Amino acid sequence: MAGGWDRVLWALEELSGAELRRVKAALNRPPPGGAGGGPGPIPRGRMEGADALDLAHLIVGHYGEGFGLRVTAQALRRSQRRDLAEALVGEEAPRPSPPADLPRDVTAPPPPPAELFVRRHRLLLTQRVTGVGALLDHLEAAEVLTTEGVAEVAAASTPQERMRRLLATAPSWGRRGHEEFLKALRLLHPLLMEELEGGEDLQWSSPNP
Incomplete structure (x- = not known):
């Protein structure tokens, strides 16, 4: 399912x-x-x-x-x-309520912090990240995206559409891919990341260079 x-x-x-x-x-x-x-x-x-x-x-x-x-x-x-x-x-109860002391989904472990960050800020990233080419270069070099995947994203006509296509591939990145994505954003868009991460509690080890 x-x-x-x-x-x-x-x-x-x-x-x-x-x-x-x-x-x-x-x-x-x-x-x-x-x-x-x-x-x-x-x-x-x-x-x-x-x-x-x-x-x-x-x-x-x-x-x-x-x-x-x-x-x-x-x-x-x-x-x-x-x-x-x-x-x-499907067969779930039609109007269930979460336990008062357990708002998080208990049927699966929570996503890693980097993945949760990308999900939470997807719309803002789509609107505000403009240097998509350099971001794609980093992700290809880190083997998060294939050459064909990079070409498909780069073919979009506007930066917003390129970011939309890129983030649509995020479910296939895995933990390391999400961490590489944020590593690249910190290098290329430090002010934006400082703003977005200001209210986040992200704890992970950065991938090896």
Whole structure:
């Protein structure tokens, strides 16, 4: 069975533009469980301009995969897409709530810090990273991307579309690939990374040069 992120993305990609806007509005309301101690709603500003792929990253980065599935299903129900909601959660309880003292997904270990950082800041990275060519060179040299993968990303017409294509490959990077990506960003965009990492608690060992 596909993982939580893939299932959330599948459901969001089935929506029309108007339906996606309604789902964003629903996501800005309290998630299942209300004030039971779990994560609150995703701030509206972080969802502005997000497409289905961006929104899937935001949901899973904010809630984790297991609870993210439930939150997405709830938002779909509130948006009159009960068919997608039921297909998304399958045999799970239709309106489950997270334990008050355990907001994180307990069905899978949390993603590594570098991967979580990329998920959480995907939309801002897409909007603000412009030197994509040098970033691609680093990732190819580190064997995170193949030559063919680099060419496919580089063929996009704008920096934003190149970053969008690059980040779409992130699920295949693995832990080392995400760490190499952030290492390159620190070298190429130190001010942006200083800003984004200011509120993060990232603990990992940088990959060997």
